Every structure is written in structure tokens, then in C-alpha cells.
Amino acid sequence: MEPSEEAQSSQELDLEEITRKLLFLDKWREIFSCNRLGTNNTTSQNHEGDLISAGETEDGTGRPQPKGQGHLPSSRLCSVPKPSIISSKSGGFPVSLAMATKLRQTLFGNTIQVFSSDWTKAYFQFHEPFSDLAFALQVGKGGVRSIQMAVQGFIIKYLLFTRKGKDCNFLSLCRISKHDQDHTLAAALAGILWAAGAAQKATVCLITDDTYVAPTPGYSGDGFSERLQLFELSDKEATEKFIYDHLQCFKGEGCHGVILFLYSLIFSRTFERLQEELDVATTHLLQPNAGGFLCRQAVLNLILTGRASPHTFNGCQKGKSQEILHGVLTRSDIGYLQWGKGTSDDDRLSQVGSMLKTPKLPVWLCNINGNYSVLFSTNRQLLSDWKVERLFDLYFYSGQPAQKKPAHLTIDTHSHHWESVQHEDEHRPGRRFSPLEMVIRTKWRDATINWNGSVPFF
Template identity: 30%
Template sequence: MVPSVEEVSSSLVREYLSRKGLKRTIACMEEEHPRTEASINNRSELRQILSIEDLYRKNKLQNNPLKTLLEVIVKHLIEQVKNEKIVSSDGVSSRRAQTSSMDNAPAGEEDSTPASVPSKQTRSRLDITATFPTSQATNASLVPENDRKSSNNRTGFRGPDLGVQKDHPVMDSLQDNKSLIQKEPEKNTSTSETTQRSRTNRIRRGILAGPVPQESNRKRNSRKVSQPLLRREEANRPTQDGRLVTGFHRGSLQGSRSEISSADCVREGREALSVSQRTQSENSFERVRLNMVTTTKAKTRPSAADLDASAMVLDDIEDYDDDLRELCDAPLRGTLPEHSLAGHPMDQRTATELKTLLLGSSLNCFNIEWRNQGFTFSDTHDLRYGIVQRKGGPCGVLASVQAFVLKKLLFESTESCTVGLQRLRPSNSIRRKCLVLALAEILWRAGEEKQATVAINSGRNQFIPARPYRSEGVLEKITCLTVENLKDLELILEQHVEQFETGMLGCMLLAVSAVLSRSIQKVQEDMDVPTTTLIGAHGYCTQELVNLLLCGRAVSNVFDNDMELDSGNGNMTLLKGIKGHCDVGLLSLFEHYNICKVGAYLKTPRYPIWVVCSESHFSVLFGLQRELLTNEGGGTEFDLYYFDGLANQQEEIRLTVSVGRLTQSSQDVDTDLTPPLELCIRTRWKDAFVSWNDTEPIL
């Protein structure tokens, strides 16, 4: 796919800012003009698109080579203009000297001019040759004088067998006039006599001709079609005396022409050159990109409301098309809040510490299960509230977020028209809003309700990886946005919710955001052993990571408060636990096997929602009424709902729990045939009988 001019220009600017080390400016640009799938992130590819490989190699051979591609291009253009000025100045001086010698020759000596000095007829042919391509100039010189005189009202010239050339390009006439355009500013201090003589010479050479009659609207419209290189507003722009400007063709016709001032020549020449250069540049883009296989799509032009006036400077509006002119005249307003600009790119030191904390070493890499997991909701009608897990690994993160989504959906939703089970069938907008609020609550609690940091994928590397850090294209592309207000946090998450919901790195971005919100140092201080990792063997979430998401602290235990153990010889070991009641609780199968003890802070949360740890996997158990937390006496019966995002669940699982009704015969049943979920429930409600209500029990 052919890249758009906007994407190539943005890539040039990004490459310039990156090579110059302007990190703050890059961060602002990424917020105001973020990257898309069509963005060019490779310098080699960018050089190929711009066809500047030769310039790049020449630059590398210099003693002090330029660092950026933009500087290389600008230097080349400046040198090209200087060279053209020198060449054109020499050519004009030579022609003027010849013309002056012929004008001053005495009468009667015209036939006896030397062979080195061209005659008037020869000069006319030379002028035509300089104006048109070689083949056209040859044809023009063969046209009889009468035929040329009869072509006064034509826009082209007639060759011997080619007919009228209506599509004659303006650039042909500009090649020779370029010397005049560039030479005139140097003559500003000359006398009026020199100016008049120069004007007379230009009229003799055919640059300025006599007036032409006014053209009809029909001919004016046809001329705009036949001259595609002329701008629409210039093709029928009247001069000060009311005549129509139709371009200038030096020496091409001997008939009448409209008078054009030197200022008009300069302006139209520059515009035609700009159009030609832009056309050639776009054609070069097409030639390069057609040979490259790509699946990217170009970003559409932003609307006027999406642009920021403070970041837009147009030096010459005449170089842009009419649509852009209207766009620039439209009132502009910023769409991003000011707090969204307070971001800073990830640096290698922080990335190294994050990898060590999450994976145990900066040389380790995230597995495919983490890299491909986001918070995507189920499309099953009865399970629209559920977040689907692709593969095992980040289940602890998914279950924790699922629990807070249910909290927002069931107990904090402002939708008054839905109650009970109806809230478990939310619309796309409602469940996305609940996801944003759930993520905000998790990060805000991790930041001790003082501040929070959101990790966003910027789409490009923020630093150049070096040993001993191993690059994998994840942490290197993160931009961190820090806020000190819960509402601002919700706004930022709402703006970037697609990276969490439909993006491939949703779970990783949340884990990194939670660690940075808490700070790496405090997370290490929370754990019993500071070298413990948050992602354990086989990519499973450790209890520290789950506790960080549920309670805001990465403690290693699930009992209440801290516990001191005597290690002997007067040494005391401090084991850190849960400090207070949590909004969302936790039940563990390990407690059934007497491996750990879940405290009351997690068993009795503020809302009837529990993350269930069973068989090294995390899932969610929840109820619809908060009353079940207080009515716990014998004979109590209530319903609980179970969701496992990894089980490819296709139907709603409703469990009826009867407290104290477990018979002795049921207890004598082989525990190998007892679903682990029932064992987890009985750690919370002793002797509870669980009915699966015609649903196949999960073993």
C-alpha cells in the first residue's frame, strides 16, 4: 500500500526528534499525533520510500555527517538551489550579452554577422528550443510563419502532423524562465534605465506579449481541464486590469498574449515547480512501495476539530490545496486534556528493574500467553459480563479484573432500569465503562489513593536496548502517564481502553501499571522475600501479584495482618499479610489441604465476590445479594454464580449453597470425586451442600 504523505512526514519528524534526543517533544507528539498501523518505524524503509539512499551514503562519507534524514534532505535542497542559481546566472549573462551586441549593431550589418553570432531568426529558434522539449522545439521551428500567426487564440502550438497540443505543460516554459526569476532580486538597486532595457529585451524574446481578448466561460473551463498542473484558483485568476492569466510560454507563439508582471511570473513559477516536485515525490513513493509487501493501512486525514492550533504552523498556504486551506481557516480546538501530556517514556533502567521484578531477570522474556492476552469480553448472551482467557498463565490478573468489573456492574452501576440477572447482560458500552472503572480502582488503590501510573503502548521504542537487557519489543515501547486525581485516571483509561480491552498486551500493561503505581521499591518491600517474582513458573501469577491487584499491596500471604516467627537464635522472621477488609475476597483450595490460612479480611469482603484459587488456576465466584454476607446461620440458602474465562464456558453456572446441610453420607464420598470448587466453598461456609442445578460439575 502506498504510504500517505502525512505518514511519511510524521515519520521524518519522529526520526528527527528521536535522533536529537528530544524526549519531551516526542512524548507530546505521541499524545497529539499518535502512531497508526501505517506508521513507518524503520529508517531503512523510510530512506527507500524517499529515494534518498544515495544521499544517505554520501552523507556517511562526510567528515561530520548529519544525524537525521530531515537534515540530509534539507542540505541537498539548499545545495541544489545554489548550483542552479550559479548555472542560471551564467546562462542569462551569456544570452543578454549576445542580445545586447545584436541590438547595438549598425543598420545594414545584420546580413554580415559572424557565424558565431546567431541571427534574429536563429535566436527565435533558440528561444523556442529553450522553452520546449527538443522534439517539440523542432516541430515548432518547422511551422510556417502564417500558421503561427493564425494561432493567436490557441493554448498550444501546431506541429506539422501532430495538431494542436492542448496539454502543453507549464513546466516546459518555466525551465528557461527560471534564470529570470532568480536573477531579478539581484537587480533591485539598478537604475530605471537598466530596468526598462531589461523589460524591452524580455518582450523581444517573447516572455511578455500583447494583450488577449477576454475569453468566454466555456473556454475558461476547458482550459482548466487541459492544464492539470495549473492550480484551480490560478487558472482563472484575473489580473489587476481584468485580463485572464493563462500561463506564459516564452517564444512559443508569435501571436498575442496577456501581459504578466514579473511578480506574477515569480509566484506562478514557484507554484508550478512545487506542484511538479510534489507529483514526482508521490510517484516515487508509489514505485518503491509497490515492490514491498505490506498490510498496513493509511491513516485518514484528521478533522479540523482534532487539530491543535498551537502545534500547527503554515509558512506558505499557497503550497497547499483548497481543502487544506479551508481546514486551516476553520476554528481549531484541542481534544486531549492537559493532564494527558504529563507522560514520560520508559527508560532502560526502569525496564530492567521491571523485568527483574516480574520475571526474575532482565534476560528473561514474557511468554506468548502474556503477550497475547487482553481483557476481551464474551459474546455469549448469558455471559456478556465475562472476560475470556485465551491460554493459561495470566489467569490471576484476569480473575482480579473480572471481580472488580462484577462489582461495578452489580453494585455500583447507575443503570436503574436493570436489576439482578439483567445486569449480567450488559451492553457493549456499559461493560466497557465498567472495565475502565475497574482498572482505575485497581491502580488507584495500588498508588495508595494518592497517585497512579498508566502504562501505554506507544508503538515505538522509547530507548535503544543495551546489555544486559534483552529486548523483546514490549517494555521498550511503553509510555508512562502519571496522574494525581481519580477522575483524571478514569479519563486517561477511557482514552486508551482499547489497548487493554482489544489490544494484545492488556494484561501486561495492567501488571506494569500496578507495579509503577505502587513503585518498584514498595512492591519489593511488601514481599516476604524481596527477590520473589510476580510471575512464577510456567507463566502463572504468584499470590503477590494477585494481592497487589486485590488489596493494593504485594504481600506474600493471605492471612490477616502480619505475623512474626521465631527463627531461632533470637532471630525473628516477619510474614506480611492483609491489612484490612477488601472489597473483593479470595478463597483458596490450598486452605482445604491446610497449606495456608485465608483470613477473615479476604473471606468476608465488602461485596459478595471472591477470586477462587484452585489447582493453580484463578476464577471468580459471586452472588447477587450483599445480604448473604450477614446471614450465615444454619439453614441459610443462597445462589452463587461461577465464571471461568479459560474453561470455554458457554452457559451460566448457578450453584445453590445450603449452609449446614451436608450429610455424613456426603462427607464420606471419595474426595477425588468432589469438585474442587465445592471444597473451596466449604472453607468459607462449613458443611455447606452445593447443588449444581443440572449443570455438569467441574472436576
């Protein structure tokens, strides 16, 4: 019996639908089977530096795929990020049990605690390029926020005062591309690690696809610290290039980027130097807080100054038991301001000294009631010419999701004859001050602050 025209038409439609779905599956199989998209007649190079011949690709495990699985004709227009896990054959040297144990003790004071989820999920990610916040990192909460904001200070330093051939103005910060963002992040991270290595060498930690340390009764594994590969670099430019080549290990989702940077910071400084710089008041770098971990001041000072000084005052002081406590010895490029409850019950130990208040460049990491932010000026002469300090502009980035562009403030430190009456009125009961205004006045005591039409942050 001949099939009816209606049945024949239905069969043809079913066949077309099946064919369409098979083609769709083949398309996605080709996308996910390759590490980098290329063309059939080219030879691509994977992230390990090993050549993969035409028709051979790798999946996420690093295993070669069978020949004959061609690439999409239009794949040259696409791009797939480099993986955040490198091959164990990439060089460097693997972490040992002794190193992993010492690392855990330096961070937590024991070998049992592991990072909380807010830490393991944190990485370095910019806002959209060519936007009001193109220069700014998207920051997390808790301890990771303080590290991201400290790195933010060095990003601003690089964009305003280190880049060659670029304008040092606020608009230049908003005009950077994704390419500029990548180079800036690599330069900022490399500069911090190089300073921590005493300008002699830097160590960069990356995660490999092999495990080198097995958990023991005295050491709890976390699934990634046992897979570290350490790379020592003896040149600052080489450090920057290495980080740039492996930038996905710090800025890719799920890469543990902030933790890897912290590990790199510790290994660059070395356990020996850290032991000399910490004191009886600070024996390890992180402290538990509400299910997570906060950075102690030594971590922030290590990023800002290259030394893990546990306190913010100048030089050294004696504690209540006459022990020697270590503060900041020299001025650094990036400063630090603090207002609100300090990290110590002794107000004397919580004071920020002039070494941090007056950095070489007008960029400050701010700790306002435990929330970290960045305050900066685009005028390099602000801290070296007293005439500039009479009336000047500052920009403030809080990192809060609600902030769509930096706040623009005008600071006037020149006293006027009517200010005494104004100050008396300001200090009447019930008068509220913005915490940002208060932290600015820890540096410029009697400054009047114009928000230029913005609503003050409380």
C-alpha cells in the same frame, strides 16, 4: 481490418474488469490510508489530539498522506478502532533504562528474562454483548488468566454494586451493551490502579511509536517495554477517563494489554512500596512455569487489596527461619478462596485468612487446583446479615470455553437432622466431590450445594 464483433466485445469486457479491479483497489487504499474514516468536507481529529485537515489522513506510521485521497462517501457509517500505539508527543514521560531495569528485576528477579508468547498476546476482551456472558472476559491460560480473572471480579463488583441507577440482579449482567462493556472495563482497571496508588495517584503505561531504551549487555529488550510512556494521574475520575480514552491500548488485539496493566499496577504501587511489602519468601512477582510465567500471590493480592502482600493468611507470621512473612492486613472489596495444592510447602502459610474469605462484597477470586475462576452473589447483604447466609444463591464463571453461561448454585448452610447420615454416605470410599464444592466449603464448612440441574464441575 475491422475487429470482429466477438473480439470487440471481449475487449470491452476486459476493460470493464480492469476498471472494476482498479476501483476495488482504490477503495481499499482509501480505507487503509486513514486513521479514522471521515468525509472529504470535514476536519477529523487523530488519536494524538492533532487536527488533520480535510483530504489529509495518516497511515499506521503516523505520517501525513498526500492531499487528494478522499474518503468513502459511506465512511461515516463505518468505524475504525483507535490504534493501540500512541504518539510520543502525547504527554507523560518516557521510560528510562534504570526504570526498565528495575521493572524487569521486580517481575522476573533478573534483567534477562522476557515475557512468553501467552503473555504478549493477552489482552482484555469481553464475550458478545447482550448474551449470557456479556459481563465476562474471555480469558487465556497460565499466568495471564489469574490477572484477567482478578479483573473480572472487579468488573462484576462494578456492574452489581457500583453502577448508579442500575438493577443489582443477574439479568442486568447479561443486558450490557458494548458501550457498557467499555465503560465497565475502564472503571475496573482505574479502580484497581487507584487503590494500588494508595488513593493518591495512579500511573498508566502505554506504548509509543518511539524507542527510549536501547538493549545493553545487562538488559534484554523485548520490543515494547523500551517504548513505554508513563502518565501520572492524581484523581480517580481522571484515571478512569484517561483509560477509557485509550482503552484500545488494553483491549485491542496485539496491544499487550495485560502486560501494560501489570506495568501500570507496579508503577502505581511504586518500587519503594513493593520492596517494603515483599519478603524473603517472595522477592519478585512472577515465577517460571512450563515455558511461561505464573503470578505469585503478591500480584493477586495487589489487585485485590491494593497491597502486594505475598501470603493469604491474616497479619504477619514467622517462617521456619524466624523471618517475618507478610499476610493480608485488612478486608477488601473482593475476596479470595483456594482449594487444592497451595503455593507453599508449609500448609500453615497456604491457609486463606478471614480477611480474604470475608470481603466487603460477595465476590471471590477462586484458585482451584491452580485454575482461576470467579464466584459471586448478587445480594450485597450476604456477608453482613447472618440470616441471609442460611440459604442463598451463588453464580460461578470458570472462563472455560465450554461454559456458555454461569453456573447457578443454591447454598444451604442450615443443618438438618438428616444431614449427618447424608454426610456419612458422601464420605464413603469412591465418593467424588466437585472441586468447586470443596472451595465453597472452605468458606461455608458444612454447606449443602444444589446445582439446580447443572452437571457438577470436576
